[in-house]
Amino acid sequence: MENIAYLVSFDANKRWISLLEAFKQELESILGSNLVKLVALPSSNSSVYESNVLVIVREASLQTISKVSEAALRAQEKTGLSGLNPLTISECEEWIKRAFEGVRESEHGEGQGID
Secondary structure, eight states, X not given: OOSOOEEOOTTSOHHHHHHHHHHHHHHHHHHXXXXXXXXXXXXXXXXXXXXXXXXXXXXXXXXXXXXHHHHHHHHHHHHTOOOOOEEEEETTOHHXXXXXXXXXXXXXXXXXXXX
16 A cells, blocks of 8 residues: 555564554555555553544544444454554544654553553
C-alpha cells in the first residue's frame, strides 16, 4: 500500500511492534484503499484521548470504525497479545492528528500495557 505511513519508535518494545505489525496487516486487508495512515504511540501504556493507535481513513463511517475494531481483535488473537486501543478518524480531522503525533515520551502515562 503506497500511501500508508507507519510511525513506530525504534525504542518500542518488540512485542508491541509485533502487535502493531499484525494490526497493520489486518487493517490493510479489511480497509484496503480507505486506509491512509497508522500512527502508533511508543508503547501500549501510552495514550492520547484514551487511545494508543491512531487509524486515519479517508471516510470514518460507523462501518469503518467497526472494521477497525474487528481488525484490532483479530490482531490481538493472532499474536496472543493485548493492548490495542485504536482511535479512528477521517483524514480531514487535523487537530486530532496533531495532538496524537505531537505527544512526547515524557507525557506518556503508565498503565498495564504489554511493555
